[in-house]
Amino acid sequence: MIRHIGNYRESWKGLAWKQFRKNLFRLQCRLWKAVRAGDTRKARNLQKLILKSQSARWLAIRQITQLNTGKKTAGVDGKSSLTFKERFELESLLSAMAWRWKHQRLREIPIPKRDGTTRMLKVPTIADRAWQKLVHYALDPAHEATFHARSYGFRAGRSAHDVQRVLFLNLSSNKGGLQKRILELDIEKCFDRIRHGKMREN
Numbered sequence: 001m002i003r004h005i006g007n008y009r010e011s012w013k014g015l016a017w018k019q020f021r022k023n024l025f026r027l028q029c030r031l032w033k034a035v036r037a038g039d040t041r042k043a044r045n046l047q048k049l050i051l052k053s054q055s056a057r058w059l060a061i062r063q064i065t066q067l068n069t070g071k072k073t074a075g076v077d078g079k080s081s082l083t084f085k086e087r088f089e090l091e092s093l094l095s096a097m098a099w100r101w102k103h104q105r106l107r108e109i110p111i112p113k114r115d116g117t118t119r120m121l122k123v124p125t126i127a128d129r130a131w132q133k134l135v136h137y138a139l140d141p142a143h144e145a146t147f148h149a150r151s152y153g154f155r156a157g158r159s160a161h162d163v164q165r166v167l168f169l170n171l172s173s174n175k176g177g178l179q180k181r182i183l184e185l186d187i188e189k190c191f192d193r194i195r196h197g198k199m200r201e202n
Contacts, residue, residue, distance in 0.1 A: 008084035017062070020055035027053060028141040035145035043142060050138040057094045060133035061087050064126060075125035076107045082126055090127055094134060101131050 027050050034043040050056050065082050074080040082090065106122035113119055124132065144155070150166065152158045171177035 008088060012084045012087060015058060017058075020059050023055035024050070024053065024059055024137060027056075028137065031138075032141040032145045035142045047138040047142065051098050051134060054091075054095070056134055056137050057091050057098075057130075060094070060130045060137065061090055063133050064129045068129075073123050074107065075123050075128065076105045077125045077127075079126055090130060093127065094131060098131070098134065103128050103131075 027046060031043055031046040031050070034046055065087060072080045104125050104127075106124055109121040109123060110118045111121050140156070147155065152160075152163050167182070169175065171180055171182075
């Protein structure tokens, strides 16, 4: 148990961030290997361990309150930042409520688009974002283990430069590039039409 007597600022700075990252990475590697091996039971147990991990909770709070670019955007609670004391209180809340977390409403912000229409940006509270990040730590390695080796979209550590490199190497003349084709597909409103109920069931 981490004690935070007195100065919350100094207690926050004194947390073992490097060790937290090592602890979480070790669990995520074990989860990745379990999914690759098809051991569903072990994978789910490891996901539960991550959700219960104090290291994961601290890292989730730090990511949301200090590192994310949108960290200053307030949700429906009006909070755009947390004091050091509130961060410790949030860690205790995540520890107690991780299994039965109740989301607050989303704050809706209209964003104008170039075609004259608007889209609604829906912003969760800082606490909800921290819980989402904690769940992300438990889900991401499992999904990474099932991705195709040549899948680059929305994956950590991959970028358009990786795609360019693969295309350059595979379309060169000594690889028969003249006989190859590139197909570009744009699936209109794909994410708007996903069956969210089915996703939740899975």
